[in-house]
Amino acid sequence: MLWSDPENEPPEELREMQETLRRLGLFLALAMVVAMLVLGLG
Template identity: 70%
Template sequence: MLWSDPENEPPKDLRDAQDMLRRLGFLMALAMVLIMIVIGLR
């Protein structure tokens, strides 16, 4: 890499969207685990 290379960082709105998708994926995984537990207890 050269000193003159631009920063390889996505724009702020893209980073915000990635954070939102990451949180959404985490919530979906948590919901799936809770559903499996509820189904297993019946």
């Protein structure tokens, strides 16, 4: 995004990797919240 020119799109692999990382980060955040709730309630 920031490292490439507007007309120069990043390769497909990079976009897929970014989306996977974004989903993984979201999943990790959710898992952390659930773990904190379980620990707090337990």
